[in-house]
Amino acid sequence: MSKKPSLAVVGATGAVGTVMLDILSKRKDVYGEIRLIASARSAGKKLVCRGEELTVVALSPEAFEGIDIAMFDVPDEVSKVWAPIAASKGAVVVDNSGAFRMDDQVPLVVPEVNPEQIKNRPKGIISNPNCTTLSMIVAMGALHNQYGLKELVVASYQAASGAGQPGLDILREQMNLVANTNSGDAAGDSRKVIKDFGPFSAPLALNVIPWAGSLKEDGYSSEELKVRNESRKILGLKTLKVSATCVRVPVLTTHSLAVHAIFAKEVSRQVAQDVLKNAAGVELLDDPENHKFPTPADVVGTDPTWVGRVRKSLDDPNAIDLFVCGDNLRKGAALNAAQISELLATEFQVI
Numbered sequence: 218m219s220k221k222p223s224l225a226v227v228g229a230t231g232a233v234g235t236v237m238l239d240i241l242s243k244r245k246d247v248y249g250e251i252r253l254i255a256s257a258r259s260a261g262k263k264l265v266c267r268g269e270e271l272t273v274v275a276l277s278p279e280a281f282e283g284i285d286i287a288m289f290d291v292p293d294e295v296s297k298v299w300a301p302i303a304a305s306k307g308a309v310v311v312d313n314s315g316a317f318r319m320d321d322q323v324p325l326v327v328p329e330v331n332p333e334q335i336k337n338r339p340k341g342i343i344s345n346p347n348c349t350t351l352s353m354i355v356a357m358g359a360l361h362n363q364y365g366l367k368e369l370v371v372a373s374y375q376a377a378s379g380a381g382q383p384g385l386d387i388l389r390e391q392m393n394l395v396a397n398t399n400s401g402d403a404a405g406d407s408r409k410v411i412k413d414f415g416p417f418s419a420p421l422a423l424n425v426i427p428w429a430g431s432l433k434e435d436g437y438s439s440e441e442l443k444v445r446n447e448s449r450k451i452l453g454l455k456t457l458k459v460s461a462t463c464v465r466v467p468v469l470t471t472h473s474l475a476v477h478a479i480f481a482k483e484v485s486r487q488v489a490q491d492v493l494k495n496a497a498g499v500e501l502l503d504d505p506e507n508h509k510f511p512t513p514a515d516v517v518g519t520d521p522t523w524v525g526r527v528r529k530s531l532d533d534p535n536a537i538d539l540f541v542c543g544d545n546l547r548k549g550a551a552l553n554a555a556q557i558s559e560l561l562a563t564e565f566q567v568i
Contacts, residue, residue, distance in 0.1 A: 221249035222285035222565035224558065225308065227299070229253035229264060229273055232382050233290040233313060237551040238266045244555060247562040254280050281306040285565045288554050289313060304341030309561050311554045313345040318447060320344075325450045327351065328556040329498040330358035335560050343557055348549030349373050349429075349440055349463065350447040352472040353541045355522040355548070359496035360489060360537070361452055365481030367535075368458040371444055374466045374473040375429050376513065379545055380416040385469060387415025391422035392467070421467050429463040438463055471513035472545045479536045486529045489537055493524050498548070503527050511542040519544060520552055 226241075228234045234255075241251065242265075251266055253273045260275035274280050276299060281287060287308040289296050296314040303310050317323040317340075324334035325344045335343055346354065352373075357366060377384040391411050398410045411420040419426050430440035445459035466473075494501045500521040502511050510525030523542045530536035543549055 220565075221247060222562050223250040223252065223283055224248040225252045225254050225281060225284045225287040225303070226266075226290075227254045227276065227287055227303070228290035228295075230255045230259045230262060231290055232378065232385070233546055233550045236546045237288065237290065237555065238264060240547070240551050240555050242267045244559070247559055248286075250283075252280070252284060278302055278306065281308050284308040286311065286558050286561050288558055290550065290554070300342050301340070308341070309338065310342040311345060311557045311561070312342055313550055313554055315347065315443070317342050318344045318346065318443075319450070325447060326557050327354055327358065327451055327553060328560060329355045329496070330451055331453070332560060335557060343561075345550065345554045345557065346447045346451060347440070347443040348379055348543075348545035349375060349472055349474070350444055350451070351549045351553055352522065352543030352545060353474045353476055354448060354451055355498045356493060356496065356524050356539070356541055357448070357476070357478065358452060359492050359499060360478060360480070361454075363488070363492045364484055364535075366452065366454065366457065366478060367481055368479040369444075369448065369460070370477040371459070371461040372475045373429070373440070373444070373461065373463045374425075374468070374475075375440070375463060376466065376468040376470050376472055376545055377417075377421060378470040379429065379465075379472065383416045387413065387417070388421050388467060388469060390415075391420060395422050417465060421465060424467065426465040427462065429465050468513045469517075470544060470546055471517045471542055472549060473511075473513060474541045475538070476541060477530070477536060477538050479533060481535070483534045484529055484537045486527060486537070489529075490527050493527070498522055499524060501525070501527075510540060513542055516542040517544055518547070520547055522548060 257275040262273040281303045287303045288311045290313040293314045293316040296316040300310045377388040407420040407423040430438035440463040441461040444461040449457045500523045503525040511523035526540040528538045
């Protein structure tokens with residue numbers, strides 16, 4: 218007889234939590250009880266998962282009693298307090314926040330790249346990478362295995378949903394405002410009609426903002442440093458050179474990245490395309506002659522990392538350029554956590 222592990226979804230009422238419930242309903246059923254946990258103000262809400270109406274319970278130590286796996290999608294400060302509490306109750310925590318990503322005792326896992334690291338969890342916590350890193354690292358992992366990655370130069374084009382529900386709400390509000398403004402200034406200068414920037418530093422509608430995250434040393438943003446540090450940890454390349462510029466664009470959901478990757482040996486465009494075509498979790502759409510390549514509008518709501526515009530560098534035989542898109546709420550957050558939890562579920566099954 219097989220006993221399925223119990224699962225808690227912490228932050229079940231948030232943007233990623235909502236996507237998580239949809240993913241759990243569509244993927245293979247590997248869990249017994251599913252318990253939905255959120256803040257006290259959301260307790261009592263009814264949500265549907267796997268066709269069953271479940272009642273949200275308030276976050277508390279008692280909420281983790283009898284839980285084998287706990288998936289967290291809450292702010293960093295909440296994870297810092299509650300993930301260790303859940304682990305102390307016997308749950309393995311899969312945390313989507315940034316609270317533990319660079320902790321040497323917490324593995325940073327992408328199942329297509331480093332699945333073996335899930336067993337290396339002395340604190341009982343496994344971290345989910347940042348959505349920007351996740352949008353490219355599955356493809357980079359496959360190419361690294363073929364060529365040996367040495368350096369990344371990355372420009373990201375990050376959707377409003379990367380700033381959570383407030384980011385989505387303010388972009389919709391700004392787009393509606395601009396669309397319903399008769400002034401000729403609206404099309405050319407959104408700053409003249411948009412006064413509320415929400416979580417962004419400038420109007421996002423009809424604009425791009427060369428900034429995402431918080432300010433760190435030497436003018437870098439936290440998002441740019443995450444791309445560098447997390448890529449190094451996931452790939453096990455402590456000296457990997459990474460230069461990133463993160464840009465916020467007026468797209469609701471799906472991050473995109475333009476990547477210049479330099480390898481230890483000469484790159485073949487055809488071989489690189491074949492590697493990507495056959496890589497788990499990657500969808501190659503690369504037919505520039507017919508203008509077929511991934512865009513956020515194509516990718517939103519899908520699970521793979523999509524790759525196109527694959528080109529061998531004109532100046533470096535060991536380098537390749539490509540364009541990557543990934544739904545930041547699915548593979549960039551909820552799906553990757555679900556995949557980690559499914560790997561964990563096999564450990565808890567008792568025959």
